[in-house]
Amino acid sequence: MFENALAQAADEVSACLTQTLARYPNVPLTDAMRYAVTGGKRLRAFLVIEGARLYGVYPRQSVWAAAAVEALHAYSLVHDDLPCMDNDDLRRGLPTVHVKWDEATAVLVGDALQTLAFDLLASKECAPKASTRIELIQTMARASGGQGMVLGQMQDIASETALTPLNLDQITELQANKTGALIQWSAMAGPILAGQDVGPLRHYANALGLAFQIADDIMDVEGDAQKAGKRLNKDTEAGKATFVSLLGMDEAKKRASDLIDEAESALAPFGDKAQNLREAARFVIARES
Amino acid sequence: MFENALAQAADEVSACLTQTLARYPNVPLTDAMRYAVTGGKRLRAFLVIEGARLYGVYPRQSVWAAAAVEALHAYSLVHDDLPCMDNDDLRRGLPTVHVKWDEATAVLVGDALQTLAFDLLASKECAPKASTRIELIQTMARASGGQGMVLGQMQDIASETALTPLNLDQITELQANKTGALIQWSAMAGPILAGQDVGPLRHYANALGLAFQIADDIMDVEGDAQKAGKRLNKDTEAGKATFVSLLGMDEAKKRASDLIDEAESALAPFGDKAQNLREAARFVIARES
Structure with missing residues (x-):
C-alpha cells in the first residue's frame, strides 16, 4: 500500500518534470537538469501529494508543488556534491553532475533547478x-x-x-534548517493548497524531519554504501558531531x-485516511538509502 | 538629471535590500549576502523604477521589483566569478565573494540571493x-x-x-540570453506592475540590451581596468568571438x-516623461564600468 503510493507519487512527479x-x-x-532530477526516493513529493489528499486535493493538481520541491531538493544536492562543498562523486548510485559533466555545469544546473522550482509553483x-x-x-x-x-x-x-x-541543541537547529525546513514545507503544501490550517501536518513534519536526520546519522555508521547509493562514514571520518556521537547509538x-x-500521534485527527503518512514515518527510520 | 535619478534608484534599492x-x-x-548586493551601477533597478514611473507606479512600490532584479543579478555575478566559471578575483573594485570568504560560501550566497529575489517579488x-x-x-x-x-x-x-x-547570429543569441533577458525583464516590470502592455518598453529594452553587450565588448578592448573595477581584455586573451572581433571596432x-x-525611438510615445530612460540609453554606451 505505502510502497505503491510512494512509487506512484514518484512516477507522477517524474512525468511532470519530464513534461x-x-x-x-x-x-x-537541459540534459544535465534532467539527469539531476532523475531518481531518488521522492519522499518530499510523496509528503506533498499525501498531505494534499488528506484535504481533498487530487494528485493531478498537487503534483506541481510536489515537482517543485523535488526540483529544489535536486538543486541542493547538485550544489552540495560540488568539490568545494561535500565533494561527493556518487549520488543515487550514479556519478554526480560535476563528475559526469564538470563543475561549471553543476553550478548552472543547480541554479536553473532552483528557478524551475519557483516557476512550477507560479504555474x-x-x-x-x-x-x-x-x-x-x-x-x-x-x-530554502x-x-x-x-x-x-x-x-x-x-x-x-x-x-x-x-x-545537541546546535545540531538540532542545524538539521532543522538543513533538511527539516523543506520536509516541513512538503507536508504543509497540502493544507496550503486547500486553504486549510497547516498546524497538524506541521507538527507531523517537525517530528518526521528530525527522525529523518537521526536515521541518516545512524545509516552513516551502520548502513551499506551499496544500498545507500552514496558514500557513508563521512561524518565519523570528518570527526563531526552527529546525533549518534552525541547520544550514543542506542x-x-x-x-x-x-x-x-x-x-503518528499528530495524524490522529485524520483517522484511517492518514495511513500512508503513518507508514511513511516508519519508512523514514527503516530505509537503507 | 539622469545621474541624480540613477543615484536615487541605487539608494532606494540599497535601503530595501538592507531592510x-x-x-x-x-x-x-548574511554578511556575505550583504557584501554581494552592495555597489554596482544598479542599471537594472533604474530601468524598473523609471519604467514603472512612466505608468504612474511610484518608486516606493516599484523598489521591491527593482531590489529583486538586483539580488538576482548579484547572484549571477557571484556564481559567474567562481574559479570553475570565469575565475575572477575582482568585482566592482573589491575582492569577489569566493576570494574574501571561500568557494562554498560563494555557492551558497548565490543560491540564497536567487531565493531572495523570488521572495521579494512574492512580498x-x-x-x-x-x-x-x-x-x-x-x-x-x-x-533568468x-x-x-x-x-x-x-x-x-x-x-x-x-x-x-x-x-554573429550565435553571439547575438547568446547575449540575448545571458544579459538581454534580464535587462528586458527590468524594463517590462513597470508596465506589468501597472497592468499595461509591455510592448513599447520591451522594444526599448531589446535594443538597449544588445547595445549594452556591444559596449561591454568595446570596453573589454578599450577600457580602463581601474575605472571598470574588473579585469579587462579577457575575451581577447581567451580568443573568444565578440561583437568587436566579428564586426571590427568601428x-x-x-x-x-x-x-x-x-x-530612443521606442520611447517616442511617452514624450518628455521618458527623458531619463533616453539618457540611460546614451549612458549605456558611454559608461566606463
Whole structure:
C-alpha cells in the first residue's frame, strides 16, 4: 500500500518534470537538469501529494508543488556534491553532475533547478488562485534560502572547522534548517493548497524531519554504501558531531523511534485516511538509502 | 538629471535590500549576502523604477521589483566569478565573494540571493494583487533560468572550448540570453506592475540590451581596468568571438549607436516623461564600468 503510493507519487512527479523540461531548449544544460532530477526516493513529493489528499486535493493538481520541491531538493544536492562543498562523486548510485559533466555545469544546473522550482509553483496548474501560489512561493523561499536550507548548509560547513564539536541543541537547529525546513514545507503544501490550517501536518513534519536526520546519522555508521547509493562514514571520518556521537547509538535509535510515535500521534485527527503518512514515518527510520 | 535619478534608484534599492536582510539571522552567510548586493551601477533597478514611473507606479512600490532584479543579478555575478566559471578575483573594485570568504560560501550566497529575489517579488509590498506578483515571478523565472540567463552562461562557457568561434547570429543569441533577458525583464516590470502592455518598453529594452553587450565588448578592448573595477581584455586573451572581433571596432561602435537610436525611438510615445530612460540609453554606451 505505502510502497505503491510512494512509487506512484514518484512516477507522477517524474512525468511532470519530464513534461516541463521538454519545453526547454534541446541543449546539454537541459540534459544535465534532467539527469539531476532523475531518481531518488521522492519522499518530499510523496509528503506533498499525501498531505494534499488528506484535504481533498487530487494528485493531478498537487503534483506541481510536489515537482517543485523535488526540483529544489535536486538543486541542493547538485550544489552540495560540488568539490568545494561535500565533494561527493556518487549520488543515487550514479556519478554526480560535476563528475559526469564538470563543475561549471553543476553550478548552472543547480541554479536553473532552483528557478524551475519557483516557476512550477507560479504555474496556473499548481493552484487556480494566484494568492495560493504566492503563499507556496513565500513559504518555499523561507524554507530554502538564507533563513532555511541554505543557512543550514552553511552551519554544517562551519561545524567542520569549528574548534569544539556542536552540542545537541546546535545540531538540532542545524538539521532543522538543513533538511527539516523543506520536509516541513512538503507536508504543509497540502493544507496550503486547500486553504486549510497547516498546524497538524506541521507538527507531523517537525517530528518526521528530525527522525529523518537521526536515521541518516545512524545509516552513516551502520548502513551499506551499496544500498545507500552514496558514500557513508563521512561524518565519523570528518570527526563531526552527529546525533549518534552525541547520544550514543542506542539512545539515537530510541529518540528516532519516539519521534515517529509523535509523528503518528499528530495524524490522529485524520483517522484511517492518514495511513500512508503513518507508514511513511516508519519508512523514514527503516530505509537503507 | 539622469545621474541624480540613477543615484536615487541605487539608494532606494540599497535601503530595501538592507531592510530585508536585517530580518535574516546575524551570521556570516548574511554578511556575505550583504557584501554581494552592495555597489554596482544598479542599471537594472533604474530601468524598473523609471519604467514603472512612466505608468504612474511610484518608486516606493516599484523598489521591491527593482531590489529583486538586483539580488538576482548579484547572484549571477557571484556564481559567474567562481574559479570553475570565469575565475575572477575582482568585482566592482573589491575582492569577489569566493576570494574574501571561500568557494562554498560563494555557492551558497548565490543560491540564497536567487531565493531572495523570488521572495521579494512574492512580498505584498511588491504589488497589492497576487496575480501581478505571479506574473513578475513567472517572467523573472523565464528570463533568468535554463531558458534565459543561465542558458546564456552555459552557451558562453561552451563557446570557449568550441572548435570554431561563434558567428554573429550565435553571439547575438547568446547575449540575448545571458544579459538581454534580464535587462528586458527590468524594463517590462513597470508596465506589468501597472497592468499595461509591455510592448513599447520591451522594444526599448531589446535594443538597449544588445547595445549594452556591444559596449561591454568595446570596453573589454578599450577600457580602463581601474575605472571598470574588473579585469579587462579577457575575451581577447581567451580568443573568444565578440561583437568587436566579428564586426571590427568601428562597425561595433556604429552598431551600438544605431541601437541606442532605436531604443530612443521606442520611447517616442511617452514624450518628455521618458527623458531619463533616453539618457540611460546614451549612458549605456558611454559608461566606463
